[in-house]
Each structure stands twice: as structure tokens, then as C-alpha cells.
Amino acid sequence: MSAASCLHTEDQFLCSVCLDVFTDPVSTPCGHNFCKTCITDHWDVKVPYDCPNCKEVFNTKPELKVNTFISEMVAQFRQSAQQEASSSSSEQQVSKPGEVPCDVCTGTKLKALKSCLVCLASYCKTHLEPHLTMSGLKRHQLMDPVENLEGRMCEKHDKLLELFCKNDQMCVCMMCTILDHKTHDVVPLREGYEGKKVELGNTEAEIQQMIQKRRLKLEEFKQSVELSKKNADREMAEGVQVFSALMETVERRLNNLMDTIKEKQRETEKQAEGFIKELQKEISELEKRSSEVKKLSQNEDHFHLLKNITSLNAAPPTKNWNGVRVHPPSYEGTVVRAVKQLEETLSEQMKKLFEAELKRVQQYEVDLTLDPDTAHPNLILSDDGKQVHHRDVRRNLPKNPERFSNYIIVIAKQSFSSGRFYFEVQVKGKVGWGLGVARESINRKGDITLTPQKGFWTIWLRNENEYRALADPPVDLSLQSDPEKVGVFVDYEEGLLSFYDVDAAALIYSFTGCSFTEKLYPYFCPYPNERGKNSAPLIISPVRHTE
Template sequence: MATVSFEQPGDQFLCSICLGIFTDPVSTPCGHNFCKACITRHWDSNVVCVCPLCKDTFYTKPEMKINTLLSQMASEFRSEEPAAKPGEVQCDVCTGTKLKAIKSCLRCEASFCQTHLGPHLTAAPLKLHQLIHPVDSLEDRMCKKHKKPLELFCKTDQTCVCSLCPVLDHKNHEFVPLKEESEGKKAELGKTQTEIQQKIQQIQLKFQEIKQSAKLSREAADRKKADGGQVFTALKQRVKKDQADFTETVEKQQRSTEKQAEDLTKELQVELSELMEKNAEVEKLLLSEDHLHVLQSFSSVSTVSPTTDWTPVRVHQRSYDGWLEKAVAQLEGSISKEVKKLLEVELRKIQQFAVDVTLDPGSAHPTLILSKDRKQVHDGDMRKKRPTDSPCRFNTMNQIPCALGKQSFSSGKFYYEVQVKGKTEWGVGVVAEKIDRKGSFTLSPQRGFWTVWLWSDHRFLALASPPVVLSLKSKPEKVGVFVDYEEGLVSFYDVDAAALMFSFTGCSFTHKLLPIFSPGLKHGGTDSASLIISAVTHTQ
């Protein structure tokens, strides 16, 4: 038999008693169709069997058989509707398997599947009922006091009410339809959603930023490990070679000593053999009773051939004192050369982040004199007439005269170099933009200063907490300043010696950073050289 399917059942497939698709449909003698269970219950509850639709009366209860065709058609349609899954709203009318509800009726206070929703779509009185998306607990949508649907919103009390509430309980209040208030709230939610989406986007961007930073950090760490591996491999090879050279030198000297001892032993062995032979002849004559033979052999045996005087002969025994110390010193020199090469390579990499820095006249202490190109500064020994009310200017009599760079940095890496040749006092580094420039302050990282100084007593200091005295092999003539903002690193280099002077590590930068320069005090002309921001020439 051909299969017949329906997108939506008509009234002819619905039981007028249960309003659902037929289950075991039967036909009455008058020609109307009902579920067998529905019509049986209906007739069992009445004395006379009456058709619920046409009111025909049957004085004898009719014997009814299942309408096979109608049953098959109803089954075909019912099989297309999904059963309600856990958590889904169930049809309140279904008697067997509960199907998934597609609408809820506020007037009927019930939810309907596609089949049982039919009358609400076709029957004129039911079309006036308010249908909504299927929901559980329809009683929550009813006024608990008046048992009517919640249709209005009381703006005065900020609550949902039914149509009777304004008359009985909310007199003189302001009301609007639920839809109107809902649309207003949706507009507010739209703004909230936009704000949430913006924050989600910000977090997603930050997530990507952190992920990318971690990736770049891993790549940098891998590169640094590779560089370190090459350096330490070279150092190990140098140590191994110097150890081999030291061992070979000691062994060579020992072989020389052993050769000397061997040669002397051979000479001694020859003389010893000759003397032993002569002694045997003498011994033989002493024991002989042949007097004639004794007399005839005496002259040849009694004379002893001259021998070497071995008393002063010595095998020179090496003490090797100082040899190990000398080898270690040579090794230290070799390692120092390798370390210098490493630092030169590192400095060349850092110099790639060189930036153009100029002095900011608006920040310069009144005693300082700046060159026209804003690249040089020295102490003028007397205060200049400059505006003193600017919050940017260092302006206290007891301050060390300072000036800041015009350029500021709030991310990434940057590097600049300062010539300090011929000066007996100077200070360079970076500072936070928000530092105090008026009162007396301590030059420390806690105050926003990351600086290195040469004082008039010839001490080099890194002004950490506490300050660190720097032991430098030579007096720098040009100082390089390198900053890695994200890494929290500020490093100072003796450029000509390619030597690291000092590093501030683990810094937490939260403001813009500016270069800081102090040429020190002029001291009556004994320190009149300028501090010069020099162009970066890459180390060879």
C-alpha cells in the first residue's frame, strides 16, 4: 500500500474527544470517528449511547471495529513527530508517548505538540488564544490572585499583572503591555550584550596576546638556549684543549726526566759490569794457591781503571710548582676572550634596537645648558632664567641637575648610547614618567629611577635598593642603555669594552619610561665636559 504523509493533520484525523490524532480509530454507525478508548469511556459514563458530534442515539451499544485505513494514516503522521527528550516541554494532551510540545497556550494553561495544536490553528474560538514558545510551569505565567494570564506590566510597582489587577489592586498605577516593556528591556539588554561582547573580544584579544607572548618567549628561550649551547660547547672545548695541553706539557717534561735517568742508568750499568768483572778476577787470585800465577797476574789485576765520579750527578726532579696556576690563568684568559666575544655578539643584537633620543629642554634643571641639536648637556654652574612653574622641570636647589629625553617608551625594546669620556661625574638610565621632579627624592627603583652613576669619589654605583658598588676593569668612555619593557629589564654596557656593567631585572613597569641624563656638577670648571647622546655604531 502506498504511504501517505501529512505536514499538518486536518480535523478528519483528530479525535473530537481527546483532540489528538486517532489511536485505534473506530467509526460509529452515524459515520463519525473516535479513538476506541475515548468513545468507550464516553459511552460507559452515560446510560444511553449518544454520538458526541451529531447526537444520534443508539439504544444498543454498537459493536465497532478499528478503521484500518484511518489507523494507518494516523500512525504515519504520528511517527513523524519527535518524542519529548529529557528537559524538553511535553505535550499535556498526549496519553501514550509524550511528544515534544511546540507551543504553550496561556488561556488553556497547557502545552501542545504539532498534532494537538491543530484545533488552535483551525477553530475560530481557539485562534484567539495567546500562544507562546513551549514552557514548563505555565502557572507561573498566571496571576496567582485572579487566575488570569499576566498581560500587563505595572511600572509603578515594577511587576507583571493580569487585566484585573489595575482595577482591583493597582489603582492609579501606570501600566504598559508586556510586549512594550519587554521591547524596552530588550533594548537595554542589547546595550548590555554589546558591552559583554566588547569585553569578550577584549579577553579574547588578551588571550591571543598572552598566547603569542608565550610563543615568542618560548622561541626566544630556544634561541638563547641554542646560543648558550654554542658558547658553553666552545668553552668546554677550550677547557678540554687547555687541559690536554697542560697534561701534554707535564708528560713531555716527565719523559725528558725519564730519558735522562735511563741514559745515566745505562752508563752506570757499564761501569758496574766492568767493576764486577775486575772484582771477580781479584777474588779469584785471592783464593789461588798458585803463587807463580798470582805474581804473574798481579800487575794486570791490581790496577783499577779510572771511573766516573758520580757524586755530583743528579736526575733533575721537577716540582711543577706554579704550573697548574699558570695553566688556570691561561684558561681564565681564554674564557675571558670567549665571554667577551659572547658579549660583543649580544651587544650587536641589542644595538639593533637603537632609537633616536634627544633632550627635552622643558625638563632640564635650570643650571643645565643644552646644545642646539639637543644631543649634549653640561652644567652651567649657575641658574638660568627659565619658567619654574612647569611640572615637567627639575627645579630644586639641592637636586643633582638632570634632564629627560624627549621621547617616551611604553612597550618593546629600545637602546641608546651616551658618551661620558672626560667626565668625573655623570648619571644615565631611565625613569618613570610620573616621578617627582620638584622635591627631594631618592634615586631608586621604588621611586621610578633605574640609573647608574659615577660620583666625584670615583665610585661607580648602580642605584638599586640598596645601591651596588660596581667593580669595573676599566673606566667607560661610552655607556649603552638597553631596556626590555615587557621583560622588566634595564641593562648598562661599557660599549668600547663590550662589557656588561649592571642589570636591573624583574622590574615592573606601569608607566611610560623616559631616558634620564645628568652631567654632574661643574665643580668650578674641573668637570666641564658635556654628556653627549651619540649615534650608535654597531660593535665589530
């Protein structure tokens, strides 16, 4: 049978109720033919009894008998159609696992080309022909083949889920909009699909941005580790150079020094490795979610996207990495403090080491100016904010909360909450002074205790030659000479604060293991002028760099 005749015959033997080839065809008194079950079911719910085609009404329910002639023609058609389907199946693809099979094919199931949302069935090329040629079937809505078409029907109203409720974020049928979703914002599936697709696109862009930020942070951590390693290598090389010339008695100190440096490096690497692993895990999770979002966003099936978007895995928990850093440990003072214990035999070498270290910390010089709003009323500041000295006359100044009321202290305008910084102060001609840093929350009124526990990390000179580091307990300092210029270096993350005699290139004292958690302000105390004996000012001096 030719394709044309086959299609013509099929058109003749389609039941107008089920739109399929007749099964047990019967004829009504008006001459129209239907499947026996189709017309019987129609009349079970339709009273008075009428013809579904011409609408002729019958006073009594007609007695129906199978039309043997049409039955024989149908049987011949089915045999011919089966033979044609068998011959065409060799040209079409057989349905494979994961592919949608044709619902009409018997025996070997061919791969479906389209699914019909009206018939709720999927068709291969052969069985799709009626939908492409018959006027009644051309109006049906076809789409790419999908499984479980029944899932597109409203379970409550048995109607097609062809609308989307924005309020409840779910697919609904036309009856739902009249009943349960009457006052809701309901749009066609396509409109809901387009809106969700835009949301998925934005989500994908956000995820990609998060991945990029974490990749940059990952690279930052790796660079921090590399920088730390370079610093460690440099410091170890310097230590080897210093201690290699010493006698056997100092080898133990060299080994201790090396172990300290290596331990710091290991701690830095361990910290970075933990961050790196965590970042890699976040990137992996984000890439996995990105793949899921991208796959769903590329799906052209409106229903599938809208139905499955709510089941999309929630975004994996991620850390805010903006403030996370791997800070290379500071080695300033490591070799210096070790060699200082041997200063009687290593004085010349110590001099060279201090000079080198001072040059390194001087690279972190900052420009400071004194804050007049914090200065005690007996302090006089220069116009440029670089000098301060004490005088006996107390000025009448506003009693603002920043001002020190009982102790002759002033702090800088600038504050520091990360990194490293260095500044130098001229103390020449003074018999009393105090320098250091203070945290932001220090007490500025009434009695003040100058200890790290109270937020002060300072050293001072009083009574001309009494130097002390105000630790807890205080540490008396023995200096070979009186410094005329003091350098102050802070490594915030390392918790290190060191004081240097700039001209002698010597370390005065270091606070180590400090816990800096607030802003730090450079601290200055010129001490009373002692009737002119201590009238010289404290002067913030620029660093004089030497080759």
C-alpha cells in the first residue's frame, strides 16, 4: 500500500472521539461511525443521546451493532500499516535506554520524534504523520519528546498544566485559576519559563563571579606562600652566613634559629593549605552547581524547567573570603635576637645584621601627624603636627572624649589595622619620653595603666638613664648608649612590635606574640619639661635611607 493510500485509509478509519483507528466500529442511525466503547462512554454521560459529529438527538438510546464491513476494512488497514511500519522501522532509529519511545509502536519501539500535549502520547516518524497532515490533529500542540506526559496533567482537575502561578511558584491548569488560584498572578507557561530562565542566567553569572573571586583568592594564597618561602629562604641564608663563621659552641643556637624559622614557614604553609583546600572544595561545589544550573537553563522544555527548578540543590554554603589573608610571618629580629646573646664576641657582626634589618623595616615607613584633638592640655603641637613638647601652663581646651585628661599623651591621626608600618622619632636632648602604639579603645580619662593588657605597648626613658619596656611585668633595658632617634616597627598580623636605636643600628626591645585586634595608633609622650631640663620636643622624623 502506498504512503498516500495508507494515509487516506487511516483518515477514513479514525474515530472522531478518541482520534485513533476504530476498535469494534459501530454506526449510529445518522450514519456516523465510532468505536463502540467511545460512543457508549459518550452516551453514559451525555443525555439526551446525540451524535458527537452532527449533533442529531435520539429520543432513545440507539441499539449498536458492530459494523462488520468497517471492521474488515480496519483489519486490512492495520495489517497494511503494520507492514509499512515494519519496513520504515529499518530506516528509523530504535529507541535506546534514556530515549523516549513511540507510544503507538507495537513490538520494537522506535524513537519518538515529537510528543503531543493533547493526546498525551509520543510518536515516531510514521505515527506522527496524522498530526502533520490531518486538519483536526494539526491543531494539537507538539513538542520535543518527553516521558511521563501524564505528569503534565493537573491531578486535581485532570486538565493540562498550561499556566504558571507566580504566587505559589507552581504549574497550574485553567480550572486552578478559577478556584484555588483565583486572585493569584498567573501567566502562561512560556512567560513563566522565560522569567525563570532569566533568573537562572543571573544565578549562573553570580556563581561564575563567586568562582572567579575564589580563584583569585586561591592565587593570592599561593603567592603568599611563595613570598613566605622566599623570605624564609633569605632569612635562613642570612642565618647560615652569620653562624657558619662561629665556633662549635654556637652551632646549637644556629639550629634553634633554623627550627624557629622553619616552624613559622610550616605554620604559614599549613594555614594556606587549609584555605586552599577549602577554596578548592568551594570551587568544586560551585562548579557542580553551575553545571546543574546551566543544564537546567539550557532545557527548552518549559514544563521540565519550571517543575524541576524548585528541586535544584540549594547553593552550597560558602565563606566570605574578602578579609581572609595568608600573612607571611615576619622574621625581623629573629636572627638579630639570637646573635645578640653572643654580642661580646659578635659585636661587629651584630652591627652589620642590625643595619641590614633596619633597612628592611624602614621600607614600611608611614607618614604620621599628631592629632591635636587627643593632646593633653599641657602639650604644645607644631603647626605641621610633627613635633610635641610639654609646658607647665595648662590650656583651656574642649573636653572632647578623644582627649587625654590626666596623662600627657598624644596619639597620631593615622591608625593601622593590618600589615606593617614603621616610623622614627627624634628623642635627642630629652631626659624623659615614651613611645609605642595604643589600641583604639584605650581609656583616655582618669588613671591609665600602660600595659599591653590595657592596650598600650610602649617603652620609656625617665630619670635620664632609666629605660624600661612597659610589659607585664616591666622589663628594665640596658642600653650601651642613649638613642637620639628611635625607630618603631609593627607587624600587625605577626603580633610584633620592635624598637630600634636608629643611629646605632641596634635593637632596643621587641614585644612578641601580641594580640592586635583593634586599630593601632602611634603613641607619644614627651614627659614633663622638668623646669626646662626636658623641654626638647619629640619630633616625627623622615627616614634617612642609606645605600
